[in-house]
Amino acid sequence: MEILSSRVLLRSRDPERVTAFYRDVLGLAVYREFPGGTVFFLGQGLLEVSGTSTGQATDATQLWLQVRDLRRAAEDLAEHVVRPARREPWGLDELWVADPDGRPIVLVEVPADHPLRRDVRD
The missing domain is CATH 3.10.180.10 (2,3-Dihydroxybiphenyl 1,2-Dioxygenase, domain 1)
Structure with missing residues (x-):
């Protein structure tokens, strides 16, 4: 198996609030945005906040x-x-x-x- 890329996915009860935290409070740069999600640069990795969670x-x-x-x-x-x-x-x-x-x-x-x-x- 050859891994070409990876990212951590976060699901949240309040995705907009969590997205704002990672963007505005931690200051992570946005890699890309799409309907329902945002992917951030995370050093040498990526962090995606998308979807929702009930847990x-x-x-x-x-x-x-x-x-x-x-x-x-x-x-x-x-x-x-x-x-x-x-x-x-x-x-x-x-x-x-x-x-x-x-x-x-x-x-x-x-x-x-x-x-x-x-x-x-x-």
Whole structure:
């Protein structure tokens, strides 16, 4: 199997409100819009908000988004924070926010001294 493209699909009880959150609050750039949905650039992936759901969002699905400046993200998203930023045992700095449906979003900053940032080539 050869995967050519992928995206995360979100269904919401209130798609317009969730779309506005990802566009206006998180500031994601729009990749494309179509009747009933919007697809956003999500770093190296895509996030599509389309359709509706009658179920509650749960923490069974979470978004993990790497950001350049976690302190700035915390300031910009203060009203959406569900857990303040802190350094995790695995060495990443994480801030947890939620979208309007309550869906968890983990915002991550990789510290300069973290192994993910070091060049391990000889």
